[in-house]
């Protein structure tokens with residue numbers, strides 16, 4: 479049957495199939511969002527700190543899917559699109575510090591149900607314009623009423639500073655399709671370097687404060703005494719004098 483002879487019912491069936499196809503991506507995104515929620519709560523409980531500042535997700539519009547497929551020379555059928563357009567579902571995780579990016583990556587990698595298909599590290603090797611982020615293409619199983627499927631999801635993990643730069647760079651160039659003036663390109667790249675310096679500075683301060691906090695909590699542990707199920711406060715001057723006493727008795 480040629481496309482011209484399609485009936486309203488045929489078109490309706492195609493639309494339904496496409497709708498179910500997109501729903502698969504929606505389910506995959508909810509699944510990862512739930513996974514991230516669990517990781518967030520676990521992390522908060524274990525480390526008393528939440529590395530995830532924000533999570534946003536989107537499904538590519540049919541318009542953008544079609545444009546990307548045409549650009550890539552991909553056939554406009556569901557199987558080819560599913561295989562070749564791997565960012566139909568996109569998820570962006572913004573974290574506090576650069577080291578959090580790799581922690582989150584590892585937490586995702588270690589999940590049995592998620593398979594990492596591709597990884598692009600634009601942090602270790604930033605793009606020429608200064609863009610930095612960690613990109614993963616992951617494969618996620620989803621369970622429809624009549625079948626199990628695996629769909630690709632693009633995950634971008636970045637710090638607040640990386641996100642600030644990328645969002646504004648996108649806005650600055652929005653709807654501009656000509657050659658970018660050299661001076662603006664250079665200044666944007668310099669701004670990316672400044673954002674990176676800010677990341678490094680904040681991470682160093684965070685590490686230093688963690689060390690200070692760890693030593694304080696070690697002191698607090700010293701001042702707590704647990705006898706069977708009862709907790710007592712052991713005043714530091716008292717503890718200190720006990721220590722001196724042992725030294726004195728050793729000296730005698």
Ligand code: 0O2
Nearest residue numbers: 546564565568598605607609613634643644645646647648
């Ligand atoms: P949108 O609307 O953000 O989703 P591919 O997706 O494989 O065809 P590519 O370039 O190999 O294309 O993928 P890559 O490098 O993983 O980058 C894809 C996405 O990363 C982009 O999505 C952007 O979201 C982001 N990105 C990559 N480079 C830049 C950059 O220089 N500046 C900014 N602001 N974002 C960038 P799309 O396709 O643009 O669309």
